Structures are given as C-alpha cells and as structure tokens.
Amino acid sequence: MPKIRSSADLRNNYNEISTFCHDYAEPVFITKNGKGDLAVMSIETYEALTARFDLYAKLQEGLDDVAAGRTRPWEDVRKELSKQWGLE
Structure with a gap:
C-alpha cells in the first residue's frame, strides 16, 4: 500500500519520512491541497x-x-x- 503524506507532513516530519524511505526503499507520495504532487524516495x-x-x-x-x-x-x-x- 503506498505511503501518502501531505506537504505539511513533509515540512514538519522530514526526518520521519526520510527514515521511512531509507528503511523500506519505497517512495512516499506527497499531496498538495489534497492532490498528488511529488514522489519522494532515497537516493x-x-x-x-x-x-x-x-x-x-x-x-x-x-x-x-x-x-x-x-x-x-x-x-x-x-x-x-x-x-x-x-x-x-
């Protein structure tokens, strides 16, 4: 199941999202105003x-x-x- 977070979550919980991306080697989908905007993943x-x-x-x-x-x-x-x- 994809991990979906808001842009505010990315701003406020960057370290948590970064840890998730590194631990699970999966992208986190970031929404802006309730719509898909970005996919964040580890290098x-x-x-x-x-x-x-x-x-x-x-x-x-x-x-x-x-x-x-x-x-x-x-x-x-x-x-x-x-x-x-x-x-x-």
Whole structure:
C-alpha cells in the first residue's frame, strides 16, 4: 500500500519520512491541497530505479537488433573478443 503524506507532513516530519524511505526503499507520495504532487524516495532507491530503466533500454536495443537482423555468429564475436583481450 503506498505511503501518502501531505506537504505539511513533509515540512514538519522530514526526518520521519526520510527514515521511512531509507528503511523500506519505497517512495512516499506527497499531496498538495489534497492532490498528488511529488514522489519522494532515497537516493539509493532512485539510482536503482534509473539503473533498471537503463537496463531495460539496452535490452530493448538488443531485441530491436535481433528483429532487424543485426546479429553476428557467436564464433566471430568470440574470436574478436579473444584478440582484444589478448587471449589468443
């Protein structure tokens, strides 16, 4: 269940909201005049979320390459990597 607090709560109970965000790695939704206004989360949670978005974007690029036929045989790639890393 999402945690919802008012902007006045954020102002008056910042430390409590910060502790919640760090302890539960979840956002707290802040309302202003009874309507949703902000989502507050710890930096760690934000970084994990953006890293996940980056990963999804890279996976989609790979799927698009496969769909468009932009692939190479594994053996060719393996040989190229072995040369790059001096493993040949």
